[in-house]
Amino acid sequence: xxxxxxxxxxxxxxxxxxxxxxxxxxxxxxxxxxxxxxxxxxxxxxxxxxxxxxxxxxxxxxxxxxxxxxxxxxxxxxxxxxxxxxxxxxxxxxxxxxxxxxxxxxxxxxxxxxxxxxxxxxxxxxxxxxxxxxxxxxxxxxxxxxxxxxxxxxxxxxxxxxxxxxxxxxxxxxxxxxxxxxxxxxxxxxxxxxxxxxxxxxxxxxxxxxxxxxxxxxxxxxxxxxxxxxxxxxxxxxxxxxxxxxxxxxxxxxxxxx
Amino acid sequence: xxxxxxxxxxxxxxxxxxxxxxxxxxxxxxxxxxxxxxxxxxxxxxxxxxxxxxxxxxxxxxxxxxxxxxxxxxxxxxxxxxxxxxxxxxxxxxxxxxxxxxxxxxxxxxxxxxxxxxxxxxxxxxxxxxxxxxxxxxxxxxxxxxxxxxxxxxxxxxxxxxxxxxxxxxxxxxxxxxxxxxxxxxxxxxxxxxxxxxxxxxxxxxxxxxxxxxxxxxxxxxxxxxxxxxxxxxxxxxxxxxxxxxxxxxxxxxxxxxxxxxxxxxxxxxxxxxxxxxxxxxxxxxxxxxxxxxxxxxxxxxxxxxxxxxxxxxxxxxxxxxxxxxxxxxxxxxxxxxxxxxxxxxxxxxxxx
Ligand SMILES: Cc1cc2nc3c(=O)[nH]c(=O)nc-3n(C[C@H](O)[C@H](O)[C@H](O)COP(=O)(O)OP(=O)(O)OC[C@H]3O[C@@H](n4cnc5c(N)ncnc54)[C@H](O)[C@@H]3O)c2cc1C
Ligand SMILES: Nc1ncnc2c1ncn2[C@@H]1O[C@H](COP(=O)(O)O)[C@@H](O)[C@H]1O
Numbered sequence: 379x380x381x382x383x384x385x386x387x388x389x390x391x392x393x394x395x396x397x398x399x400x401x402x403x404x405x406x407x408x409x410x411x412x413x414x415x416x417x418x419x420x421x422x423x424x425x426x427x428x429x430x431x432x433x434x435x436x437x438x439x440x441x442x443x444x445x446x447x448x449x450x451x452x453x454x455x456x457x458x459x460x461x462x463x464x465x466x467x468x469x470x471x472x473x474x475x476x477x478x479x480x481x482x483x484x485x486x487x488x489x490x491x492x493x494x495x496x497x498x499x500x501x502x503x504x505x506x507x508x509x510x511x512x513x514x515x516x517x518x519x520x521x522x523x524x525x526x527x528x529x530x531x532x533x534x535x536x537x538x539x540x541x542x543x544x545x546x547x548x549x550x551x552x553x554x555x556x557x558x559x560x561x562x563x564x565x566x567x568x569x570x571x572x573x574x575x576x577x578x579x580x581x582x583x584x585x586x587x588x589x590x591x592x593x594x595x596x597x598x599x600x601x602x603x604x605x606x607x608x609x610x611x612x613x614x615x616x617x618x619x620x621x622x623x624x625x626x627x628x629x630x631x632x633x634x635x636x
Numbered sequence: 637x638x639x640x641x642x643x644x645x646x647x648x649x650x651x652x653x654x655x656x657x658x659x660x661x662x663x664x665x666x667x668x669x670x671x672x673x674x675x676x677x678x679x680x681x682x683x684x685x686x687x688x689x690x691x692x693x694x695x696x697x698x699x700x701x702x703x704x705x706x707x708x709x710x711x712x713x714x715x716x717x718x719x720x721x722x723x724x725x726x727x728x729x730x731x732x733x734x735x736x737x738x739x740x741x742x743x744x745x746x747x748x749x750x751x752x753x754x755x756x757x758x759x760x761x762x763x764x765x766x767x768x769x770x771x772x773x774x775x776x777x778x779x780x781x782x783x784x785x786x787x788x789x790x791x792x793x794x795x796x797x798x799x800x801x802x803x804x805x806x807x808x809x810x811x812x813x814x815x816x817x818x819x820x821x822x823x824x825x826x827x828x829x830x831x832x833x834x835x836x837x838x839x840x841x842x843x844x845x846x847x848x849x850x851x852x853x854x855x856x857x858x859x860x861x862x863x864x865x866x867x868x869x870x871x872x873x874x875x876x877x878x879x880x881x882x883x884x885x886x887x888x889x890x891x892x893x894x895x896x897x898x899x900x901x902x903x904x905x906x907x908x909x910x911x912x913x914x915x916x917x918x919x920x921x922x923x924x925x926x927x928x929x930x931x932x933x934x935x936x937x938x939x940x941x942x943x944x945x946x947x948x949x950x951x952x953x954x955x956x957x958x959x960x961x962x963x964x965x966x967x968x969x970x971x972x973x974x975x976x977x978x979x980x981x982x983x984x985x986x987x988x989x
Pocket of ligand 1: 522
C-alpha cells in the first residue's frame, strides 16, 4: 500500500515587493519577483510527513504560466518525487471555480489518493481552491489541518483541525484534499543532492487544457465572478508619535480611555 | 484517469452554469451554530443583510443546519429574519464539510436564492466551496464591505494585497451570489423581541452512511469574542511565551487579550483571539500592540481601532508607522511600568464573556 500525494503549489508575486503603479494606481504585479506561495512550502512538508507514514510519492502540481516551472523545481529540490506544470493560455482570467476544476482534474489524472494544499495564497488569498478541488471531485476534505496522521490500513487520513475556540480530530476516507494550516508545518531542510537535481536536471511534465479535457470549462468565460473595480485604499492616518518614557505614554493613553 | 468523482451535478440546460438570474431572489444568511451556540458573525451578517434585502425589496432568509435548532430559529426571527429555513438532524452535529455542503447545496438548488452570505469562520470557509462549486455559483471570499449596484447586483468588496487595494467582485450571470465575510466587520443589531416570521423545516437529504468523514474528537473551550471589546492588549511573538506583562497591562486597562497569528501559532493564546486577515477584525477605542511587528496581515484586523499604541524594542518595526503612540522599549519593563501608572484609570467595565 502506498499513496500518491499531489501538492498544489502556486507561483505568486513576492508580497514584500509588490508596489502600486503611480500612474494607474493599479498593483504592479509584473515587477515583483515571482516566488513560491509561502503556505505551500508548509503544504509540501505536510505531504512529506504523510509520505513518511504511508509510503508513496509526492508530486507537486502547479497551474500557471511556463515560468512557474521554477517553483516546481524548488518543490522537487525540497523533496518531491515529481512535478506537473499545468499551463495553457485558455486558463487566463480563471477565478477559483475553473482553477479548482483544473487542479481537480490534474489530481485525478495523477491518480492521487491525497491532495495537499496551502491554507491560502498570498496573492488571491481566498482559501477556496482546496475545498473547490474536493467539491469538483466529490472527495472528502480536511481544511485548517494542524497535524496529519496517515492510516493506510484504514484507507483514511486523520487530521487535527483548528476550529473556532479549540480543535477537532477528523478522519476522512480517501481520496481526500487537505489544506495545511499556515504556521504548523515547518519545512524540513532540502537535502543537497535534491537541490542540485531540482535546479539543474529536473524538467516537469507539462499538461495543457486539452490533455485534461477541460478546454471549454476554464478561463474568464466560465468564471462566475469578475472584478468590477479596484480602489486604492488610503492608509489609516496615525499620529506615529514615539515617546521616550513610560510616563508620556501613560498620559496619552489616559486621554484616550478616561 | 480514475473513474471516481463524477459528482459535478451542474445543470445541463445552461452553457457553463449561466442561469436566468430573474429566477433567483431573496437574501440568505447562514446561521452558524455549534452545540446550540450561534457564532456572533452570523448576527452581524443578519443585521447587514437586512439593509441589503430592504434595498432590493427582497425577503431576508436565515438558514440553519444542525440538531435541535428551535431556539436558534427563534433568535433569528427576533433579529429580523422574515423566514428561517432549518435542516435539523443528528447527522449535522458536530459539523462536517460533506453533509453540510450537500444539504446546503440541495436547499440552494431547490429554492434559488439571489444572495447567500456566510461568516468567514473556519467552518464557513470550509463548506462554502462545496456549495458554490456544484451550483456553479460565484463565491467571493474574505469580504469586508457589501453593497448593491444600480442593477441590483451584489458588490462584494475585499482587500487585496495587504489592504492597499479594495477590489469589487461581481457575479453577473451565475447564481447565487455567495460571499464569506470576515468576522467583526459589521455590527450586530439587538434583537427587537418580535418574531413574526415563519420557520420552515426543509427535507434532510443526507445520511450518515454516505458521509466520507468522521469526527473522532472535538474540544472547544475559549470562544471569547474580542470583536466587541472597547480596549485590547494584543500580544505578538515578542512576548516569548510570557503573557504576564501583557496581562498586568490588560488588567490595569480593563482590556481583553488578543494576539497576532505568530503568538497564536505558538500556542500562547487561543485562536479565537487572533486579530488580522485570517482572524478577527476589531474596533476598540484603544489597541495596544505588545511585541507585534506590524505585518500587513495583522494590520488589516486592527485598522479600525480608534487609537493604536505600540510597544516594541525595535525602532524600525513597521508597527510604529501604524500606531498613534509608540515607545521603543523592552516590553518586559514597559508593560509592568505602564500598568502601574495606569492602575485605576478606567472605570471597571461589565465583564464581557
Ligand atoms: C496567508 C497569511 C495569513 C496571515 N494572517 C495573519 C493574521 O490574521 N494575523 C496576524 O497577526 N498575522 C497573520 N499572518 C502572519 C503575518 O504575516 C506575520 O507573520 C505575523 O503577524 C507576525 O506576528 P508578530 O508580529 O507577533 O511576530 P514577529 O513578526 O516575529 O514580531 C515580533 C516583534 O516583537 C518585537 N520584540 C521582540 N522581543 C521584544 C521585547 N522583549 N520587547 C519588545 N518588543 C519585542 C520584535 O521587535 C518584533 O517586532 C498571516 C500570514 C499569511 C501568509
Ligand atoms: N494555480 C495554482 N496552482 C497550484 N495550486 C494552487 C493554485 N491556486 C491555489 N492553489 C492551492 O490552493 C491553496 C489555496 O489557494 P487560494 O484558494 O487561492 O487561497 C494554495 O495554497 C495552493 O496550495
